[in-house]
Amino acid sequence: RPGAWPAGQLRTLAVVAATFVSGPDAERRAALAAERLDRGVEPGQVRQLRWALRAFDSRLLNLLLTARPVKLSRLDRAGRERYLMGWATSRFAARRDAHHAFRRLLTFIAYADPGAPGSGRSPRLAGIGYDPAWEPVAAQPTAITALELPSDPPGIARRLPVQLEADVVVVGSGAGGGVVALELARAGRSVLVVEAGPLVTEPDMPADELGAFDRLFLQHGMAATADGSIQLLAGSCVGGGTTVNWATCLPPPAAIRTEWATRHGLDGFDGQEMDDDLVALTTQLGLGPPESVPPKDEALLRGARALGLEAAETIRSAVDCGDCGSCTFGCRRGSKRSTLRVHLAEAVQLGARILPGVTVDQVMVSAARVTGVEASLVRADGSTRKVRIRAQQVVLAAGALRTPGILERSSVGHAALGRFLRIHPVSALVARHAEPILPWRGTMQAARSLAFSVGSGGIAGGVGGAGGFTIESVPAHPGVIASAIPWSSAAEHREVMDQARFLA
DSSP, X not given: XXXXXXXXXXXXXXXXXXHHSOSTTHHHHHHHHHHHHHHHSOHHHHHHHHHHHHHHTOHHHHHHHHSOOOOGGGSOHHHHHHHHHHHHTOSSHXXXXXXXXXXXXXXXXXXXXXXXXXXXXXXXXXXXXXXXXXXXXXXXXXXXXXXXXXOOXXXXXXXXXXXXXXXXXXXXXXXXXXXXXXXXXXXXXXXXXXXXXXXXXXXXXXSSHHHHHHHHBGGGGTOBOTTSSSBOOOBOSTTTHHHHSOOBOOOOOHHHHXXXXXXXXXXXXXXXXXXXXXXXXXXHTTOBOOSOOOHHHHHHHHHHHHHTOOOEEOOBSBSSOOSOOOTBTBOTTSOBOOTTTTHHHHHHHTTOEEEESXXXXXXXXXXXXXXXXXXXXXXTTSOEEEEEEEOSEEEEOSHHHHHHHHHHHTTOOOTTTTOSOOOOOOOOOOOBOSSOOOTTSSSSOOEEEOTTSTTSSSSOOOGGGTTOOOEEOOOOOHHHHHHHSOOSOHHHHHHHHHTGGGBO
């Protein structure tokens, strides 16, 4: 809980925030950071970061760590910047990790926070020319409502779980769970979809970067590897990743299809059955080229032409897509063909039920057969209610980051459980152009180059499809830009951010 932070640690955190990005709102940024750490980061990692804050302002600890009995809060700006850079280059991994975590979080908040309610437009955002274009709310918002559970009974009975039944429980509502729920509903099954995140429909979708990460992303956008070096962005709302993705649709390369079929046993993935699925999805998602190509994407196409490299407009799952550039915040206009708009919407019409805010504790198994799931419903006030759903089948579609945990808690043993996680690491190359690019405006991702992808001939694919990569234009709002660019001083960081509208 943010209130559990000692006042001294919050003051130190505010000093760190003001060192990374100057400004009079350092205390607000520190409070927002503490709240996000408590809500989105593993407790063990939070303890390490709070230890770092104590070390920042402890003469004794700094004497042991740096041979200088200093306190961060007593140093001038130049001294504080040198001190923090000392942690960034320390030979101790824990100190480097702490610097990286604080730098990324506090620079993000500085430029993602729209300001306190009623305070008007953020001067920091106005100063860099951030002027997003917001699309109107969809004329026909998604007709999905959450399943309402009965009110808590009085007395000791409220400790008993709510009892529900279905033919099939689908855990997760993203690209996997949404499609499966629709197919099962079409087959006449009684389907109950449970989702750990909230149900956020078009009228309630956030209109700012901080709100989007807080409400629509896994761990409020704070999910990361243990050392904090790689941020893991995943949707956590009804619709999952399809609600917050950029609508880019790339068919799986032939080499990958063959590998998955032969090495991983996905029968039919390399044949006609998969071809038919891709055709069906193309129709369901209304796939097609972007209606417009904004400057950040035109820069990629122009550069590829100059170098003689393959490049083309991106095929996207968005119909009548406007100029807002806010796919990461959901799609207020309803143009993006997410599972929220397509698969789940139809499944609900066919009788499927959606229960958001539910974390599955374990799958119930009796005599080697699934009997349902036990879960916890988290209310808006933070209180919980146990839920037991009886079902003959359970589909686990909670993503690669959460499905293994459910299986482990369910005592389902397998040698590969929780191992062999694959991610798509992203490395950014940033260029400053003479003309305005406005990376936060227009079609989120309208261009790509597959010149170096697996099987393209541009680069040799190694074992397991390794060696290939895709070049894509990157849409970016100020918070993401601020957290991604290097930092060596507040002045240098501010200089780059002042040019953000020229960055691609």
